[in-house]
Amino acid sequence: xxxxxxxxxxxxxxxxxxxxxxxxxxxxxxxxxxxxxxxxxxxxxxxxxxxxxxxxxxxxxxxxxxxxxxxxxxxxxxxxxxxxxxxxxxxxxxxxxxxxxxxxxxxxxxxxxxxxxxxxxxxxxxxxxxxxxxxxxxxxxxxxxxxxxxxxxxxxxxxxxxxxxxxxxxxxxxxxxxxxxxxxxxxxxxxxxxxxxxxxxxxxxxxxxxxxxxxxxxxxxxxxxxxxxxxxxxxxxxxxxxxxxxxxxxxxxxxxxxxxxxxxxxxxxxxxxxxxxxxxxxxxxxxxxxxx
Amino acid sequence: xxxxxxxxxxxxxxxxxxxxxxxxxxxxxxxxxxxxxxxxxxxxxxxxxxxxxxxxxxxxxxxxxxxxxxxxxxxxxxxxxxxxxxxxxxxxxxxxxxxxxxxxxxxxxxxxxxxxxxxxxxxxxxxxxxxxxxxxxxxxxxxxxxxxxxxxxxxxxxxxxxxxxxxxxxxxxxxxxxxxxxxxxxxxxxxxxxxxxxxxxxxxxxxxxxxxxxxxxxxxxxxxxxxxxxxxxxxxxxxxxxxxxxxxxxxxxxxxxxxxxxxxxxxxxxxxxxxxxxxxxxxxxxxxx
Numbered sequence: 001x002x003x004x005x006x007x008x009x010x011x012x013x014x015x016x017x018x019x020x021x022x023x024x025x026x027x028x029x030x031x032x033x034x035x036x037x038x039x040x041x042x043x044x045x046x047x048x049x050x051x052x053x054x055x056x057x058x059x060x061x062x063x064x065x066x067x068x069x070x071x072x073x074x075x076x077x078x079x080x081x082x083x084x085x086x087x088x089x090x091x092x093x094x095x096x097x098x099x100x101x102x103x104x105x106x107x108x109x110x111x112x113x114x115x116x117x118x119x120x121x122x123x124x125x126x127x128x129x130x131x132x133x134x135x136x137x138x139x140x141x142x143x144x145x146x147x148x149x150x151x152x153x154x155x156x157x158x159x160x161x162x163x164x165x166x167x168x169x170x171x172x173x174x175x176x177x178x179x180x181x182x183x184x185x186x187x188x189x190x191x192x193x194x195x196x197x198x199x200x201x202x203x204x205x206x207x208x209x210x211x212x213x214x215x216x217x218x219x220x221x222x223x224x225x226x227x228x229x230x231x232x233x234x235x236x237x238x239x240x241x242x243x244x245x246x247x248x249x250x251x252x253x254x255x256x257x258x259x260x261x262x263x264x265x266x267x268x269x270x271x272x273x274x275x276x277x278x279x280x281x282x283x284x285x286x287x288x289x290x291x292x
Numbered sequence: 293x294x295x296x297x298x299x300x301x302x303x304x305x306x307x308x309x310x311x312x313x314x315x316x317x318x319x320x321x322x323x324x325x326x327x328x329x330x331x332x333x334x335x336x337x338x339x340x341x342x343x344x345x346x347x348x349x350x351x352x353x354x355x356x357x358x359x360x361x362x363x364x365x366x367x368x369x370x371x372x373x374x375x376x377x378x379x380x381x382x383x384x385x386x387x388x389x390x391x392x393x394x395x396x397x398x399x400x401x402x403x404x405x406x407x408x409x410x411x412x413x414x415x416x417x418x419x420x421x422x423x424x425x426x427x428x429x430x431x432x433x434x435x436x437x438x439x440x441x442x443x444x445x446x447x448x449x450x451x452x453x454x455x456x457x458x459x460x461x462x463x464x465x466x467x468x469x470x471x472x473x474x475x476x477x478x479x480x481x482x483x484x485x486x487x488x489x490x491x492x493x494x495x496x497x498x499x500x501x502x503x504x505x506x507x508x509x510x511x512x513x514x515x516x517x518x519x520x521x522x523x524x525x526x527x528x529x530x531x532x533x534x535x536x537x538x539x540x541x542x543x544x545x546x547x548x549x550x551x552x553x554x555x556x557x558x559x560x561x562x563x564x565x566x567x568x569x570x571x572x573x574x575x576x577x578x579x580x581x
């Protein structure tokens with residue numbers, strides 16, 4: 001009906017406008033809102049909407065807890081991401097050739113990636129329980145005596161706990177993507193190189209890596225951004241504790257907004273995060289030619 | 293066997309052939325070990341959900357329930373907690389439906405008319421990368437003002453919008469794969485633009501629509517943060533419900549496990565039935581599979 005009233009010229013705008021409207025609502029509105037409110041002094045108790053200048057942004061630089069949470073986020077990212085990538089790549093090589101029941105095994109490996117991160121966190125909380133969890137039990141077998149490690153409480157063990165869970169859930173994601181990418185590499189180019197180690201590395205470096213690089217970089221980008229906003233796993237495992245030791249940037253923003261009710265200050269943090277990511281992401285997307 | 297030897301083995305005869313078999317056996321054992329390691333946590337979750345309290349809190353841990361009993365699930369249904377899975381189902385299905393309609397339409401516009409050029413495409417994709425927590429706070433205040441907190445409509449609109457960039461990105465790729473000639477001949481035959489969309493594009497992109505819908509559904513289904521912020525009592529999703537069982541000292545283990553399994557089974561079933569589309573979907577179209 002609309003096509004009769006509006007000729008072809010407007011058709012493309014009719015198609016895209018509902019999507020654009022919704023994206024503006026959740027994409028642009030929070031950005032503008034955060035910018036405006038961050039120049040005020042609003043908390044849940046006080047609604048002072050007069051212009052307050054840059055106090056909130058100055059506060060950002062003085063806020064040690066904010067920069068610590070950023071450091072925690074980066075720490076998890078720089079440890080987990082390379083492990084996920086290398087382990088995923090090694091696993092992709094392992095499953096590249098035919099073997100009995102390959103399809104079923106690959107499907108089973110997919111399971112961790114499709115469950116909710118909050119369930120992944122909950123599952124690891126049960127696994128890592130100091131007394132009734134199986135992990136301490138298994139470690140105890142190797143150690144020869146019971147090991148009552150408090151994984152989610154002990155400051156030296158919380159990061160390993162979080163990173164184990166993270167790696168368990170997302171290595172299969174890397175694995176699946178890299179397996180698909182490796183399957184597309186022409187085998188005749190690499191077969192001769194599989195006989196000995198030295199030739200294997202050379203063919204990997206000069207034939208395989210360039211071929212899978214575009215796909216690999218998309219996977220790294222997706223996982224990197226997911227790790228930057230990591231929230232669910234932390235929430236289920238430690239809720240940022242002990243103290244604020246495992247507070248990531250997402251957890252800290254949540255606490256400021258919904259526990260401390262610092263409306264204006266949270267808006268300033270949100271704006272900082274959105275602005276920072278928009279610049280990085282837009283650059284990466286253009287650089288990688290993803291829009292095409 | 294079905295294994296393709298690496299050329300060398302065939303030429304030099306038995307010893308190398310045997311080496312290839314040993315290699316396969318080693319590879320196979322490693323593969324099995326990895327699968328066991330990665331599947332064990334999920335097994336443990338399912339096992340706990342069937343255990344009796346005595347088995348859950350046994351030391352040393354009991355590795356499998358002596359008998360399958362459904363009491364842990366029955367409790368969830370009796371207390372009404374299981375309805376949170378229903379909430380997740382409504383929110384994820386309805387938002388997936390709208391995201392697919394609006395997203396596919398937008399993708400068609402981008403793919404065939406280059407609406408807005410590359411800048412618009414980049415902006416849409418970059419929306420996918422936004423950290424939810426930065427958006428959650430302003431949206432929460434907006435929803436308080438609109439009276440949308442703890443309502444279906446509030447979360448459905450949010451999930452629809454959050455699914456859109458993914459749908460647009462994926463569907464644009466699938467639509468570009470459809471030969472343009474088909475659409476042109478339909479136009480010459482007197483079809484309107486809308487009819488072309490309905491009668492040519494949708495049927496041709498059917499498998500793509502399916503795969504994209506599955507992932508959009510899973511993203512909404514798995515969401516925790518928005519549900520945590522924007523629900524109170526009425527439309528709590530199962531992910532939020534799971535965290536309600538965490539306590540300072542005593543966790544309700546049986547409830548955590550049973551609720552997690554209830555919320556995981558629908559996703560496993562959906563994904564199992566649509567397995568062959570998965571790789572392209574999971575990598576956001578990076579690998580054309």
